[in-house]
Amino acid sequence: MDKNQKCILCNSDNTILQWKNVRGYRVRKCLDCSFLFLDEIKSEQELEEFYSENYFMASYARNETDLVSAAKKQTILSEAAEYAKLIRNHNPQAVSVVEIGCSWGYLLYNLQNFEYSVKGYELSKTTANAGREQLGLDITSGFFEAQIDQFDVLILRHVLEHVPDPQDILSKIYDSLTKGGLFILEGPNLDSISSKLFGQNVSWVAPPEHVSFPNFRSLVIAGEKLGFKCIYKSTRRGRGISIFHQALLNSVGLFFGGKENAKNNLGGINDNASNPNINKLKKFVLKAVSFLDFLSSPIHPFLRQALLEEEMLIVFKK
Numbered sequence: 001m002d003k004n005q006k007c008i009l010c011n012s013d014n015t016i017l018q019w020k021n022v023r024g025y026r027v028r029k030c031l032d033c034s035f036l037f038l039d040e041i042k043s044e045q046e047l048e049e050f051y052s053e054n055y056f057m058a059s060y061a062r063n064e065t066d067l068v069s070a071a072k073k074q075t076i077l078s079e080a081a082e083y084a085k086l087i088r089n090h091n092p093q094a095v096s097v098v099e100i101g102c103s104w105g106y107l108l109y110n111l112q113n114f115e116y117s118v119k120g121y122e123l124s125k126t127t128a129n130a131g132r133e134q135l136g137l138d139i140t141s142g143f144f145e146a147q148i149d150q151f152d153v154l155i156l157r158h159v160l161e162h163v164p165d166p167q168d169i170l171s172k173i174y175d176s177l178t179k180g181g182l183f184i185l186e187g188p189n190l191d192s193i194s195s196k197l198f199g200q201n202v203s204w205v206a207p208p209e210h211v212s213f214p215n216f217r218s219l220v221i222a223g224e225k226l227g228f229k230c231i232y233k234s235t236r237r238g239r240g241i242s243i244f245h246q247a248l249l250n251s252v253g254l255f256f257g258g259k260e261n262a263k264n265n266l267g268g269i270n271d272n273a274s275n276p277n278i279n280k281l282k283k284f285v286l287k288a289v290s291f292l293d294f295l296s297s298p299i300h301p302f303l304r305q306a307l308l309e310e311e312m313l314i315v316f317k318k
């Protein structure tokens with residue numbers, strides 16, 4: 001574990017301790033680019049071991065017998081169509097599309113329907129194998145290394161917040177794109193309304209898996225420094241997480257045993273709590289949340305307009 005006092009995104013020394021105890025970890029904030037990051041970070045080797053062995057998508061790919069039909073689910077299909085549209089709009093000549101941290105490749109698989117030649121990188125060997133064998137995709141297991149001027153589009157979804165050296169991966173991405181190439185970045189939005197309301201209690205602030213907690217300003221600064229132009233910004237409500245979700249989980253968790261338990265017992269959407277009663281309660285809360293989510297639908301277009309939803313999407317052009 002290394003101690004980081006310097007900003008891991010812009011290298012500035014001008015950082016302060018923002019949150020003293022998030023599940024035992026300390027979070028620093030860069031006063032120059034406003035990036036938030038852990039001050040103790042796993043090394044690349046620890047990271048590779050962690051994702052090879054433990055990551056939940058690995059077990060998903062292992063348990064799912066038919067990945068082709070899993071990849072054809074409506075939500076996944078519409079995600080691919082949305083990405084294809086972004087690519088068409090901003091780089092109509094694009095041919096080659098690469099996703100770094102592609103899991104079992106469900107997005108890449110469907111992007112083939114739009115005539116793109118696709119390739120993926122994935123740290124988890126099990127997951128990469130599943131995508132290669134069942135979906136016939138070209139997935140390399142391991143870290144992404146720069147390949148100068150090779151690709152028209154690079155996609156990074158929910159990966160940046162996991163990597164110990166985000167600056168390094170961003171510059172590898174820049175170098176690997178062709179002139180006019182697109183870098184599509186998707187991940188947590190720490191500028192969201194929930195972040196503003198609940199601070200370190202939002203579910204994105206999940207150390208040690210999440211090493212950093214991105215916001216628009218810091219990523220745009222980092223991208224522009226490399227030579228990218230930010231050409232599109234948007235937010236989305238994300239994987240079932242809403243303001244109500246966050247609010248309810250936190251209040252119930254806090255009620256049942258303080259901040260730590262709020263996260264351990266209720267924060268993870270897919271995790272089972274150790275206490276069966278809490279599990280029952282969690283199921284009930286999740287049902288209530290789904291209903292409130294449904295009720296909140298009309299306000300989401302306004303939140304999106306103001307870039308306040310839970311997940312961010314940025315398109316950079318080289």
Ligand SMILES: [Zn+2]
Pocket residue numbers: 007008009010011012030031032033034035
């Ligand atoms: Zn910084």
